[in-house]
Amino acid sequence: MRTRWFDRPLETIAMLWRVERHDGIVLGFAAHDRDLVVDHVRYHAAPGMLPSAIEMDDGLDPLDMDIAGALSHDLIRSDDLAAGRWDHAAVRIGLIDWQVPGEGAGWFWHGHLGAVSIEGHRFSAELRGLKAQLDQPFVPVASPSCRAEFCGVGCGLSRSAFEHIATVDAVSAEGLAFTGMDEAPASGFVHGSMRWIDGGNAGLHADIVGSTDAGLQIDGPLLRAPAPGDRALLLQGCDRSLATCAGRFGNALNFRAEPHLPGNDLLTRFAVL
Structure with a gap:
């Protein structure tokens, strides 16, 4: 692997994008005129993906980028973007000597996709780097x-004790x-989640928000x-x-909260004589 770049009068460099979606699909794109195979992954040519300026320094502030492109490549479809298949996908950006x-490849940026938006025949997405993790709370609230x-x-x-293929x-x-x-009773799956194994929604996740006599209710409509x-x-x-943790699961020892700590509502209570 090359360790030095842009040290020749004429370079043979192509930029690579490696995207790993939450549904398990890994996609590769190359800013080149033909497909490249790198580490058993095919990087498809001319995806129409345009990054903003890539800025890197040794500070601790998150330096985020944007990515935009046209919905012209067969692997970048509007229905997949709308279904959330690309949300929070892991992204790596690097360089390759196409000869x-x-x-x-020499990878120089790691992160994930943020918010994805579609406008007409184009899409745009935020690229959140590893420094974005510094925005997370350091201590629990x-x-x-x-x-x-x-x-x-x-x-x-x-997890395996509470998962069911249905x-x-x-x-x-x-x-x-x-x-x-x-x-297992349907009510036991409320506040749970599901991942579709096959069908038109294969790989997509959904939260279970309720149950009725007709079955389970999920959060939001599905694309298919x-x-x-x-x-x-x-x-x-x-x-x-705490009642559910102790009574249903017998797991009060691992309860991570302060159920008896007075909350802000204590300030609004009326005195009882």
Whole structure:
């Protein structure tokens, strides 16, 4: 791999974009006139992606960029952008000597996509670098509800014990009816999530916000209506209260909150004589 760039009178350099979406799809684009294969990933030529000026320094302030382009490449489709398949995708930007692509690329920027917007036949997106993580709170904020993600870091519960692969049985305006939830009550999936395994929404995530006799209700409409037979990976939910953590999951030892700490409503209470 080359370690020095722009040190020749005539350079043979192409810029590479490597995008890894949350649905598991990895896409590569090259600012070149033909496709390049680098580390078993095909980088497609002429994607019409235009970065803003790339600025780098040794400070701690986040230095963000924008990316814009035309919806002209077969791999950059408006329906995928609207469905959220590109939201928060991991991005790497680098350089490659297109004469010897087998030597590998020199990656100089790592980050992820921020907000994606579509206007006509063009799209634009924010590029958030690793320094953007410095904007996150350094210490947790006191709260009566648990700060840990269910089955995530700090929760201590095994995710596999609360996941179920289910199949869509019926679709209606009131909800999605599933079969194969291992006798788990539908109400147990409220505040949970789902990831579509196959069908037109494969790879997309959705939050489960309610349940009715007709099935589960999800947050927001899907770009494509699910069909009977589509499968999804369902994760049970938790309302982050101490009562649920202790009574339903027996996990009060890992409860990450201060449920008995007085809140701002204490200032508005009336004295009782």
